[in-house]
Amino acid sequence: MSDPILQLNDVKTHFPITQGFIFKRKLGTVKAVDGVSLTLGRGEVLGLVGESGCGKSTLARTIMRLVPTTAGSVVLEGKNLTATSAQSARELGRQMQMVFQDPYASLNPRMTVYATLAEPLLVHGLCPPAAVPSRVAELMEVVGLAPRFMQKYPHEFSGGQRQRIAIARALALEPKVIIADEPVSALDVSIQAQILNLLAQLGRKMNLSLIFIAHDLSVVKHISDRIAVMYLGKIVELGPATDVIERPQHPYTRALVSAIPTPNPDVERSRQRIVLPGDPPSPVNPPKGCNFHPRCPYAQEKCKLTEPPLVAADATRTVACIRLGEI
Amino acid sequence: MSLLTVNDLRTYFHTRNGVYRAVDGVSFAVDRGETLGIVGESGSGKSVTCYSIMGLIPQPPGRIESGTAMFDGVDLLHSTAAQSRQIRGKRVAMIFQDPMTSLNPYMRVSEQIIEPLLIHEKISKTDATRRALEMLEAVGINDPEKRMNLYPHEFSGGMRQRVMIAMALITKPELLIADEPTTALDVTVQAQILELIRKMQKDLGMAVIFITHDLGVVSGLCDRVQVMYAGRIVETADTRTLFYHPKHPYTRALQRSIPSLQPKGSELYTIRGLPPDLSKPLPGCPFAPRCEFAEDKCVNTAVQLANVAPGHAHACLRAQLGEI
Known part of the structure; x- marks a missing residue:
């Protein structure tokens, strides 16, 4: 993308799990964000979707420097935020602001x-x-x-x-980037519509770039230009919003899209739903190979061996699945 | 003959700031084997309606001011404690939104699941445990022998929501009241739980009252839907009619404010204003102050739920008069 305002390069945020108070022992690591690369264009709305625990909020907090980055860099307008001192990062951070989920707790x-x-x-x-x-x-x-x-x-x-x-x-x-972490999840539908309209309108009027995090795909599709789908700390699919929702390619995105109930009885009753077995695995002990293989209907032996890279599926879309051409 | 008939239910909360009319004259019926959806925004009275039927309203401050809820010849609102114990938890079961706060954290799952059986049926603990195992298997918990003792x-x-469902269904109830059972869950897990409720309903032939604010969930699951606003039912119809031919302006406004039904990026329809303060008297239609079609008569004239077609009723004065 030409002239992105914000760029993430292989960002990792890991949290150690320790036991004991004085003699801390390290038991393991929660890989909340595990190698995310993204760009955000000027005036663009990027939707970030995924289920709870997939690391979308941790990613937002990492960008805002509310949690320390383990590896990788966050570059805002050409300046590396992760490498600068806390003070100058705060100065730069002024250009990025966050809106949180629960307005009862954030004020x-x-x-x-x-x-x-x-x-x-x-x-x-x-x-x-x-x-x-x-x-x-x-x-x-x-x-x-x-x-x-x-x-x-x-x-x-x-x-x-x-x-x-x-x-x-x-x-x-007067920030240039706003990160909205589930800003409408706590609100009723009629109120949700007001806030979505407001964000869309502000984005246009002030030429804001927006990262919009939500678990509700229909909301994200409505407001975003592009959508990134996260699963267990990694991005599994990234592309233009309408495309990703209407023609999902990664098996996880397909399941996610098919799981959303549509308020249309005829469509809802006739369509085939992919019901995924089980729960998302723990990020402490992610599965070997592709993170998604234990729940994936298309998984084969080779999926357990290699971690799939995020590769271009077509001109605008990147997908992390090694069986992409076969399914 | 309906399984459950609720007539003119009024549940008020008497607080220091006045009388809060949470449910204000609600009547409906549920047939055997039927799925009824109750939709509405927060504060519309959908949960309080069901809590009243189940006798879960804290009294005080709550008080059931009037109404009857006939379940198979017994009025649940005015029955003796002994009578209602025979029904609640056995023939009518309920599951709740948050499975963490509705399970007892100090009790093993096995004890919680067999408790209703031990109370309601003459059954030995071994037999009850065997039934619990079958039930856990039926709700899709792998390795139930081991998991049961967690x-x-x-x-x-x-998984907790599955345990809750197992616990509610172990007495083979005739009616299940589900109060937003999937709101706290992720969409892929929500799909699993909805599938499970559908399957268990078919296996047991029970009726389900499904409370939710998500019109999408209702459209796939329910036979009939009623929309609540400010403690009253404003529209009720079979699911297809309600989604394709809604009559009440509130139902229409709700649909128009859902992003998935609108073209991408378009301005979403918003309902102006806020829901009314239920502690103040509302002589006319409770939606009138926010309604784009409201006239003077809407604010002042009391409006009743009236049938416009078999099975389709709504409470909009102007639509009833054929003006909109």
Whole structure:
């Protein structure tokens, strides 16, 4: 991709499992993110999907430097975030902001909306103190909240309104990249639609690049330009959103797409569903070879031996499956 | 003759901030072997309806103000404790959203599964254990002899939900109430559990009330669907009619706000405003303040659920008058 804003090169985030308090013994490693390479274009919306425990949230936190990277690099506008000092990374990190899943937990209950939105402005010295109130009012208007609610506390708002506050907080620093980690999962469908519209509209208006993480494929398909599917710390398929959902190629993506119930009784009752056996395996002890082989309907002996690389399946799509041409 | 007939159920919560009308005049029936879906957003009263039937409403602050729930000739809302013990947990079973909080973490899975059998049937512990093994096998747990003696925390989310289903179905109930049983699960696991519920329903011939906020789940599983809003049923119909010919503006708005039914990237339809405060009286249609078709009469006139076709009823004044 020409001129990506964000680039991940073989990023790994491993967590040690230790036992004991003083004499720590290392028992193993959770390979939460295990070799992810991605690019995010300017103004692009990249959807990241996968089931719980696949490492999608850890990847988001790794990009934000909320957890230390084990290997690989995160490059934002040509500058390697993983190699710089904490301070300059913070300076660079201003250009990336995060919106979290649960707006009930991500806002400080003792801070008014004004305090929440003014804090980043003052910390980073982005506007003179006298101009803060007008900037806060402006931010609230951008996300569709009336500025007269400035002195209210988070508990006085509904879930959807709280998520708007969280989005306004992310926008306060005028970031170039926003990482939204399941921003609509905790919301009802009618409210979910409002937040999706808002994110899409902000992305267009401010030319934001967005990484949108969700487990709901239909939501991701709706908002994203490209979709990356993760399984057990690795990306298994990456391609244009509509393509990936309508013509999935990796066996896992196929199963995932077929598992989503569609709100259309005739379609729902006539289609063939691939029901995967078992649960996702533990990332402490991932299967040898292809991570997915124990649950894969197409697995053969060779799948247990070699780890499949992510290779180009066509001009726009990459897939990590060695049997791709055969199935 | 329906298996369960609920008539004019009203469950109010008396709180310091006023009387909260969580369920406000709900009537419906479930036939033997039928699957009824109840959909609605959070706070619409779908769970409280079923909790009331099962006698799980904490009283106080809750109070069942009126209504009957006739199950095979017995009113579950006004029966004696002894009568309802004969029915709840044996002939009517319930499974819940979060299998971690609804299983006892201190009890081995085996003890929890045989408990309903020991209570409801004259059966020896050995026989009960044998039945539990069969049941665990039927819900798809591999190696049940070994797994049976584990504790709930040693199971994954999907496996726990299977244990819950085994526990609910071991007495061969005639009615299963499933309160968002797949909401906390991943989609591939959700597909497994839905498949399992479908299979067990066919094997046992039981009726199922399936509560969910996901219209997609309903479309594949349910024979009939009722949509709830602000403690009332606003529309009920067989699944195809409800999805292809919805009449109530709320049902239509819900469908229009689902991304998978809309062209990619298009602006999603949003319902303006918020659900009403249930502690304030709502003289007219509860959806009127958010409805794009609402007129003055909608706000002021009480509206009843009325049949528009056999099996299809809704509570929209203007649609009933043929205006929209």
